Amino acid sequence: DVKVTxxxxxxxxxxxxxxxxxxxxxMDHENMFWYRQDPGLGLRLIYFSYDVKMKEKGDIPEGYSxxxxxxxxxxxxxxxxxxxxxxxxxxxxxxxxxxxxQYFGPGTRLTVT
Amino acid sequence: QKEVEQNSGPLSVPEGAIASLNCxxxxxxxxxxxxxxxxxxxxxxxxxxIYSNGxxxxxxxxxxxxxxSQYVSLLIRDxxxxxxxxxxxxxxxxxxxxxxxxxxxxxxxx
Numbered sequence: 001d002v003k004v005t006x007x008x009x010x011x012x013x014x015x016x017x018x019x020x021x022x023x024x025x026x027m028d029h030e031n032m033f034w035y036r037q038d039p040g041l042g043l044r045l046i047y048f049s050y051d052v053k054m055k056e057k058g059d060i061p062e063g064y065s066x067x068x069x070x071x072x073x074x075x076x077x078x079x080x081x082x083x084x085x086x087x088x089x090x091x092x093x094x095x096x097x098x099x100x101x102q103y104f105g106p107g108t109r110l111t112v113t
Numbered sequence: 114q115k116e117v118e119q120n121s122g123p124l125s126v127p128e129g130a131i132a133s134l135n136c137x138x139x140x141x142x143x144x145x146x147x148x149x150x151x152x153x154x155x156x157x158x159x160x161x162x163i164y165s166n167g168x169x170x171x172x173x174x175x176x177x178x179x180x181x182s183q184y185v186s187l188l189i190r191d192x193x194x195x196x197x198x199x200x201x202x203x204x205x206x207x208x209x210x211x212x213x214x215x216x217x218x219x220x221x222x223x
Contacts, residue, residue, distance in 0.1 A: 031209060040121070042201065042215035043157070050209055058210070090156055100145045100205045104156035 003027070004105035006091055012111045019078040021108050023091030029103075030096035032074035034058075034066065036087040037107075043090065049074055050096075081112045115140045117204050119214035127222050132189040134217050136202030139183070145205040146178055148187045151216065152198045161187060192221045 007022035023032065033048040035058075045058030047066040055066050063085060067075045074093075078085055088109050092102040116139040126132045134148075145164050149157035163169045163176040163185070175188040185204075189196055199216040206212045 035213075040215055042117075043213040045210060048209055056209070100147065100203075100211055101159055101162060102147075102149075102157075102203075102211065103159070107156050 004091060004093055004103055006089075006105040006108050008108050009106060010109050010111075012113065013078075013081050014113055015082060017078075017081045017112075019081050019110065019112075021076040021078075021089055021091075021110070023074045023076070023093075023105055024072050025074075025093040025103070025105075026072065027093070027095070027103075028071065029093035030071070031094045032068065033092040033094075033102065034064075034074065034076045035090045035092065036060070036085075037090055038087050046076065078110075081110075083112050086110060086112045115204075115206050115212050117202055117212045117214040119200075119202050119217045121215060122218040123220050124217055125220045125222060126192050128192060128194060130192050130221075132192045132196065132219055132221070134187040134189075134200050134202075134219065136185045136187075136204075136214055137183055138185065138202075138204045138212070140204065140206060140212075141180075141183065143204045143206065146176070146185045147203040147205075147211070148174075148176060148185075149201040149203060149213075150198045151201060157201055189219075192219075194221045194223045197221050 034046045035043040049068040091105040148161040151157045161176040202214040
């Protein structure tokens with residue numbers, strides 16, 4: 001079974017702090033994604049990566065950056081956290097040949113106060 | 114703006130009944146369609162995918178696709194209380210992207 005893990009289940013940060021969310025997958029998947037999920041809005045893509053050191057903006061990249069130094073690890077960085085970034089953050093990975101069948105991590109509930 | 118629309122629900126059905134979940138999408142070029150189940154407080158889990166027009170069955174689940182009408186549905190036969198969850202419709206959008214609907218909450222009454 002694919003296993004996608006995220007560094008924290010719950011996180012509370014203050015406005016202006018730099019926040020790191022980490023995601024690790026153990027199935028040698030090429031593609032990794034970061035989403036945020038908000039009530040009534042569904043899942044929205046922040047960034048994705050299809051290879052090491054490669055990254056592409058999703059639909060809502062503003063205020064975020066990412067890093068993928070190793071194939072199994074994809075980090076989401078909030079450069080200066082704001083209250084409107086309070087959300088559930090979900091990481092997902094997919095194998096290269098079936099890149100639409102997404103396997104999600106457990107999520108990180110981030111609260112910015 | 115590519116969109117995936119779902120009725121937010123809740124959809125309430127009695128145990129043993131058929132639950133019918135519907136989804137429409139805006140991008141005529143989409144080729145791959147997915148249903149994810151998300152239990153409260155958990156992350157989405159892929160339960161069905163369909164690429165061709167028609168029906169695809171997997172146990173109690175049937176996915177239906179009509180590309181001409183831009184319509185995808187999920188039928189759950191013999192619904193169980195354990196099926197109570199939010200069901201997310203997802204449509205591939207090209208370039209590694211997937212567009213997710215906001216989900217339909219299903220409640221199966223025992």
